[in-house]
Every structure is written in C-alpha cells, then in structure tokens.
Amino acid sequence: MKKLFFSITALTLSTVLFAQTEAKTTPAQATQTKKADDIAKFRTETIDLGKLQQGNPTTATFTVANIGAEPLIIEQANPTCGCTISNYTKEPIANGKMGEIKATYNAANIGAFEKHLTVKFAGVNEVKSITIKGEVLSKEDFAKLPPATTSPVEKTAPSTSTDSKTKAVKTTDPKTAKLKAKTADSNKPKK
Secondary structure, three states: OHHHHHHHHHHHHHHHHHHHHHHOOOHHHHHOOOOHHHHEEEOOOEEEEEEEEOOOOEEEEEEEEEOOOOOEOEEEEEEOOOOEEEEEOOOOEOOOOEEEEEEEEOOOOOEEEEEEEEEEEOOOOOEEEEEEEEEEEOHHHHHHOOHHHEOOOEEEOOOEEEOOOOOOEEEOOHHHHHHHHHHHHHHOOOO
C-alpha cells in the first residue's frame, strides 16, 4: 500500500513540476525553434573558386535573402580555419531583401581545398554551413593555364535576371556570359 501511495505521489508531483516548466516558456524561447531555412535562403551554399594562384587571396561572396516575416540578422559568420577571413552584412536585412557574406581564402598552400563557414542567424539555434572550394596552383602552373580556366579576384555565386524587353536571361557567371556572347555574334546577320 505504501508503494502505491508513493508512486501516485511521485507521479502527481512530476506532472505538476513539468506543467510549471512548460508554462514558463517565454516568447523568445518559442522563437528558438525556428530553422535557418525558414527565415533565410542562400542563392548557393557552395562556391567553387576554381583554380587559384598561390599567394593570391580570393574572395567568394554568398548572397542570402530574408524569406521570413521579421528582419533577418546575421549574428556570426565564422570560418572553421585560420586560412579564411569573413565579413558579412551587419545591419538587419528587411523581408525580401538580400545580404552578403564574404569569405576570403588566403591561397597559401598548393592543392585542392574545401573550407566551411558557419552562419548563425538571430533567433535561431541552428547553425548553417556554407562552403568555398577550389584548387591552389603554383605561380608556374597557374601561368600555363588558358585564360578561361583562371579565377577572377572576386567571385560571386552565379545569378540570373530576366531582361523584360528581350525575355533573355542574363547571367553574371563568366563562362556562361562568354558562351552567350559567342552565340549572339554567330546569330547576327552577315552584311
């Protein structure tokens, strides 16, 4: 009988304590259940910098859009190693607007690389990971490459926009732009 009494008392006490803990949840704690993908959308989460010359730091620019109802705040954008430096939009990003995270890789060591940055948004416990990758070549090997395979000093994620007059898609991707320029020249009538 005593065991039954103690069991019922323990169960009742546990239920009351749990109910009080749940009631004390603040609105700020409730927002912590948001996921990064619910409030922010990256144009791309990986940027390939291509082939880089050793000793020539290169910057990749990630674009992030606020897809949530409230202003988006990037609290942190930290590289996972000392070979990458980051900078990001510090002011709140309004709904529908874009912010940037820039990651500069120092390109000191020869070889392929893949470096990650962790991004933390205000009001979200989840940390988002973005990646830059590429290959660092010696100055001699880099000089042997044809110009189309070399990387510009600053590379951004390819973006597209539509020209309302021609309904053509424009791109900032250098390879695609070069191909479209050749195609446009070949489609011109000969005089």
